[in-house]
Amino acid sequence: MNLEVNNLWVINVFGREIWITETIFNTWIIMAVLIILAVIIRVKLRSFKTVPQGFQNLAEAAVEIFDNFAKNTVGDHLSYIAPWFFMVFVFLLTSCLFSVFGLRAPTADWATTFAFSLGTFIIMIFMGLKHRKGNYLKSFFEPNVILFPINLIGEVAKPISLSFRLFGNMLSGTILLTLYYSLTPLFVQIGIPAVLHAIFDVAFGALQTYIFVIISFMYIRGAAE
Amino acid sequence: MQDPLAFVIAIAHIAAALALLNGVTTTFGQAKICSQAIESMARQPEAADSIRSTMFVGLAMAETSGIYGLLIAIVMLFANPLVNTMISHLG
Numbered sequence: 001m002n003l004e005v006n007n008l009w010v011i012n013v014f015g016r017e018i019w020i021t022e023t024i025f026n027t028w029i030i031m032a033v034l035i036i037l038a039v040i041i042r043v044k045l046r047s048f049k050t051v052p053q054g055f056q057n058l059a060e061a062a063v064e065i066f067d068n069f070a071k072n073t074v075g076d077h078l079s080y081i082a083p084w085f086f087m088v089f090v091f092l093l094t095s096c097l098f099s100v101f102g103l104r105a106p107t108a109d110w111a112t113t114f115a116f117s118l119g120t121f122i123i124m125i126f127m128g129l130k131h132r133k134g135n136y137l138k139s140f141f142e143p144n145v146i147l148f149p150i151n152l153i154g155e156v157a158k159p160i161s162l163s164f165r166l167f168g169n170m171l172s173g174t175i176l177l178t179l180y181y182s183l184t185p186l187f188v189q190i191g192i193p194a195v196l197h198a199i200f201d202v203a204f205g206a207l208q209t210y211i212f213v214i215i216s217f218m219y220i221r222g223a224a225e
Numbered sequence: 226m227q228d229p230l231a232f233v234i235a236i237a238h239i240a241a242a243l244a245l246l247n248g249v250t251t252t253f254g255q256a257k258i259c260s261q262a263i264e265s266m267a268r269q270p271e272a273a274d275s276i277r278s279t280m281f282v283g284l285a286m287a288e289t290s291g292i293y294g295l296l297i298a299i300v301m302l303f304a305n306p307l308v309n310t311m312i313s314h315l316g
Contacts, residue, residue: 164293165288165289168292168293172292175299211281211282214281215282215285218282
């Protein structure tokens with residue numbers, strides 16, 4: 001049974017130890033896959049036609065569906081943040097689906113999800129300051145100045161709850177599957193885990209990724225309007 | 226009290242089990258969200274799409290408390306600060 005994030009290598013940079021964990025290594029694999037995919041799309045972009053066909057159809061449909069989703073959730077005037085969240089969506093979905101291959105999903109590590117929710121938090125503050133300027137700062141002191149600490153705690157709790165939601169879901173799937181693999185005899189480990197993987201990795205992962213993005217949109221909309 | 230460390234570990238396991246009990250209330254909340262959503266979908270089938278997406282967001286919000294319970298239980302079992310304090314205290 002192995003629930004911890006394994007440490008693969010330790011490298012020394014200027015006398016400081018840097019741990020290359022399983023999460024970082026798996027993230028590199030996903031990054032490589034996504035970058036190669038992006039380069040392929042960029043190269044093929046030159047030969048794109050007015051009437052889409054085949055591969056072009058797929059790429060255009062993905063971007064268009066996400067753009068419409070962003071416009072419906074966050075509003076037309078804020079939908080220029082959609083590219084960042086398209087990247088977040090694709091990355092988180094790929095990492096949630098990563099554990100289908102029997103490797104540890106990077107989202108089952110709090111560091112990954114917290115990094116992304118910190119990005120949402122920074123965008124939220126930036127959009128609030130850009131679109132509402134002083135009113136955004138004033139909203140911390142409403143309805144009364146005494147409530148400022150409570151408002152501050154409420155704001156800080158947003159990225160933490162956002163990251164814990166995805167992390168907890170993926171970790172629970174990892175724990176259940178690890179328990180299943182370590183407690184059952186070998187002959188039931190063929191075929192049956194596919195159902196568990198379909199539920200805990202594919203269904204929960206896709207749903208939680210969708211929810212991560214939609215709740216980020218709601219936070220940003222709440223800050224900017 | 227023969228072994229204080231064993232006592233701390235036993236209490237930590239009981240606390241983990243208690244933390245997971247909040248799954249009961251979380252499930253009740255999610256059941257209420259689901260039943261209300263199905264009711265309104267049956268009343269207004271043309272609004273089913275927007276109701277469904279709102280329902281998923283609500284379910285995720287309600288699930289957060291259950292996830293917190295799970296994380297507290299995991300911290301109690303695998304990364305309990307009290308056990309380390311106890312070990313260093315006992316020498």
